[in-house]
Amino acid sequence: MGIHAVRTLKTEKDFLNDLIGTLPLPSIDRDHALRTLEVMHLARMIDEKMEKLVRQNKGATFQLSVKGHEMIGALSALALLPGTDWAYPYYRDRSFALGLGCSAEEILAAFLARDIEHHSGGRMMPDHFSHKPLRMPCQSSCVGSQYLQAVGCARGSALRKANEIVYVSGGDGSTSQGDFHEALNFSSLHCLPIIFVVQDNGWAISVPSSEQTAGKSIAKMARGYEGLSVFEIDGCDYEQTNDAVRQAVFKARSGKGPSLVVAKVPRIGPHSNSDDPKKYKNEDQIAAENEKDPIPRFESYLLDKGVLSLAELEELRRRHFNMVEEAALAADQLPHPLRESATDRLFAPFDAQGTASECGESVVLMDALNHALIEEMERDKGVIVFGEDVARGKGGVFGLTRTLTDRFGPERCFNTPLAESTIIGLAIGLSADGIHKSVAEIQFADYFWSGANQLINELASIYYRSNGEWNCPVVIRMPYGGYIQGGPYHSQSVEAFLCHCPGLKVAVPSNAADAKRLLKSAIRDPNPVIFLEHKALYRQRLFCARPEPGPDDLLPFGQAHVVREGTDATIVAWGMMVMMANEVAETLAKEGFSVDLVDLRTLVPLDFNTVLASLKKTGKLLILHEAPRNCGFGAELAARAVEEGFSYLDAPVVRVTGKDCPVPYCKDLEEEILPQKKDLEEALRRLLHF
Numbered sequence: 001m002g003i004h005a006v007r008t009l010k011t012e013k014d015f016l017n018d019l020i021g022t023l024p025l026p027s028i029d030r031d032h033a034l035r036t037l038e039v040m041h042l043a044r045m046i047d048e049k050m051e052k053l054v055r056q057n058k059g060a061t062f063q064l065s066v067k068g069h070e071m072i073g074a075l076s077a078l079a080l081l082p083g084t085d086w087a088y089p090y091y092r093d094r095s096f097a098l099g100l101g102c103s104a105e106e107i108l109a110a111f112l113a114r115d116i117e118h119h120s121g122g123r124m125m126p127d128h129f130s131h132k133p134l135r136m137p138c139q140s141s142c143v144g145s146q147y148l149q150a151v152g153c154a155r156g157s158a159l160r161k162a163n164e165i166v167y168v169s170g171g172d173g174s175t176s177q178g179d180f181h182e183a184l185n186f187s188s189l190h191c192l193p194i195i196f197v198v199q200d201n202g203w204a205i206s207v208p209s210s211e212q213t214a215g216k217s218i219a220k221m222a223r224g225y226e227g228l229s230v231f232e233i234d235g236c237d238y239e240q241t242n243d244a245v246r247q248a249v250f251k252a253r254s255g256k257g258p259s260l261v262v263a264k265v266p267r268i269g270p271h272s273n274s275d276d277p278k279k280y281k282n283e284d285q286i287a288a289e290n291e292k293d294p295i296p297r298f299e300s301y302l303l304d305k306g307v308l309s310l311a312e313l314e315e316l317r318r319r320h321f322n323m324v325e326e327a328a329l330a331a332d333q334l335p336h337p338l339r340e341s342a343t344d345r346l347f348a349p350f351d352a353q354g355t356a357s358e359c360g361e362s363v364v365l366m367d368a369l370n371h372a373l374i375e376e377m378e379r380d381k382g383v384i385v386f387g388e389d390v391a392r393g394k395g396g397v398f399g400l401t402r403t404l405t406d407r408f409g410p411e412r413c414f415n416t417p418l419a420e421s422t423i424i425g426l427a428i429g430l431s432a433d434g435i436h437k438s439v440a441e442i443q444f445a446d447y448f449w450s451g452a453n454q455l456i457n458e459l460a461s462i463y464y465r466s467n468g469e470w471n472c473p474v475v476i477r478m479p480y481g482g483y484i485q486g487g488p489y490h491s492q493s494v495e496a497f498l499c500h501c502p503g504l505k506v507a508v509p510s511n512a513a514d515a516k517r518l519l520k521s522a523i524r525d526p527n528p529v530i531f532l533e534h535k536a537l538y539r540q541r542l543f544c545a546r547p548e549p550g551p552d553d554l555l556p557f558g559q560a561h562v563v564r565e566g567t568d569a570t571i572v573a574w575g576m577m578v579m580m581a582n583e584v585a586e587t588l589a590k591e592g593f594s595v596d597l598v599d600l601r602t603l604v605p606l607d608f609n610t611v612l613a614s615l616k617k618t619g620k621l622l623i624l625h626e627a628p629r630n631c632g633f634g635a636e637l638a639a640r641a642v643e644e645g646f647s648y649l650d651a652p653v654v655r656v657t658g659k660d661c662p663v664p665y666c667k668d669l670e671e672e673i674l675p676q677k678k679d680l681e682e683a684l685r686r687l688l689h690f
């Protein structure tokens with residue numbers, strides 16, 4: 001028996017172009033309708049089962065109710081090609097996950113924090129989906145952060161010219177995040193094959209739409225993005241919902257660009273089991289939401305259309321109930337993750353294997369980096385470069401990526417909008433296909449903060465959060481540091497913040513040869529790497545220019561370098577401070593003092609053994625960095641020196657650092673804040689005479 005859905009979308013007729021206008025009316029058959037019902041029932045019955053398990057104290061402490069959201073998720077999933085298309089469903093989109101192919105057992109096992117192959121194996125809260133075979137990259141708890149990653153994934157599909165589309169969902173509250181708007185902008189700008197589905201239940205925990213969304217209409221807000229089709233539908237109406245998602249899928253699949261489906265749904269349950277809606281919804285509101293329940297409505301629809309008899313419906317309900325009961329029993333048999341595994345899979349394994357060859361002509365640091373990019377882009381077609389101003393003749397504000405667009409084309413070196421969250425979110429999404437390796441530029445390290453959520457809350461922990469199911473081979477290059485009269489917003493040294501974040505590798509080269517070899521390692525590393533480049537070293541010749549290493553010469557991370565050897569004191573430094581330390585050590589060498597200078601080269605992983613070996617020899621440690629002293633990376637090094645090298649120390653550890661103050665513009669003021677050679681010399685003399 002077939003049901004032919006009638007097009008009910010009257011308001012949005014004008015958005016579709018000619019091609020979409022020729023879309024044949026979708027023919028909805030009985031199988032589709034019954035599969036939709038099954039998915040909706042399972043989602044609802046899992047909810048009810050979870051409620052019981054929480055009450056029975058079965059080990060689950062957190063439960064999200066998806067009641068009311070079942071239809072939009074189910075129909076969206078059934079419109080996609082599982083394993084071909086990509087999906088970024090948010091936490092209340094359980095019916096989507098079920099519809100795409102996740103089993104009830106695994107969803108319940110994830111709820112019980114069991115050690116299963118997908119959905120993080122107990123590392124993430126329930127309903128934070130991750131499933132590699134179903135192309136569902138792992139989801140975090142950060143509201144709204146999924147959008148830009150989905151856009152990156154869609155960009156990847158477009159670059160591969162694959163006929164794959166990307167689904168991403170979120171709640172109405174998530175549309176207040178800047179990331180949502182950045183995602184609509186980028187996907188419209190690049191005509192990407194993506195479908196945004198906003199499940200608008202009118203509330204974000206206790207905050208109603210009237211306090212959330214200007215004009216109370218997300219659809220209205222989004223219509224300004226040219227190229228974006230916007231559907232505003234009743235997400236509990238089978239025909240409307242099916243029609244909208246199929247049109248959106250058809251448009252994306254035809255290469256005609258993005259769509260936004262705003263589906264009005266009720267949130268029938270609490271936000272989570274620790275929430276009581278009676279504190280902010282009155283009885284009329286609760287009753288009105290119950291009235292909109294998509295399940296009885298869909299059941300009546302199927303009965304009215306003659307798709308099912310009442311007896312058949314009751315039989316299906318029983319069958320679906322039993323499926324959930326059996327799934328729960330099976331889930332409960334599964335083990336919890338082992339305690340010993342708690343720190344496993346923080347980084348994907350990587351061994352940088354290179355072959356050193358004869359070095360070429362002397363090269364400055366920025367040219368060395370440019371050559372590293374060219375060589376890696378030639379070696380691997382998946383390597384792409386993007387950021388603000390990086391394309392074409394400009395090649396970034398420092399000119400470092402110049403020639404890349406000419407050499408490799410606009411698809412492999414392109415400008416992004418001025419939006420750091422977009423840059424990092426894109427890089428994450430692009431890595432999902434296992435083909436693309438983004439080398440993204442943040443124009444100045446001072447501005448990574450605008451993308452900090454994507455960097456710190458998302459990128460850094462994806463491998464860990466997904467229990468090794470997804471990894472992010474991403475390099476984020478950031479020019480950093482002062483001494484160039486850059487003022488407070490072009491002078492920051494941000495390494496300590498980044499090193500504090502588990503899951504990121506951090507490189508800070510001090511010369512051209514190391515920079516080239518480290519960048520090439522970073523690009524081949526399957527983990528996220530932050531590559532900090534000191535602006536004042538880009539063209540520095542005397543200390544930084546070096547004979548250029550060959551194309552297969554890689555420097556493994558976690559290998560410090562002893563720049564000069566001595567016996568009287570150890571200086572530990574990185575980046576530009578290595579050059580300053582070398583100059584001061586040279587001056588004191590004329591007076592007969594000999595200093596061991598350790599260039600850390602990478603801060604994560606850190607080669608502390610080389611520091612300890614030096615300390616054992618000299619007994620005195622001076623740490624030099626230009627970032628502020630308070631909680632700087634020097635504090636970490638000093639603590640470790642005391643913990644691991646106390647018996648070698650003949651003097652208190654000394655830190656020479658920037659002052660705990662922003663870096664001002666005026667040269668005199670800047671010099672007061674950033675460590676100068678004279679400060680280092682004084683401190684070093686005191687230490688040597690201790």
Ligand SMILES: Cc1ncc(C[n+]2csc(CCOP(=O)(O)OP(=O)(O)O)c2C)c(N)n1
Nearest residue numbers: 092141142143171172173174201203204205
């Ligand atoms: C960035 C961020 N801020 C706050 C929270 C806490 N939080 C979790 S869900 C939620 C409400 C989300 O509402 P909405 O996007 O409308 O989705 P719904 O839960 O209603 O489906 C909030 C505030 C969070 N997880 N992430």
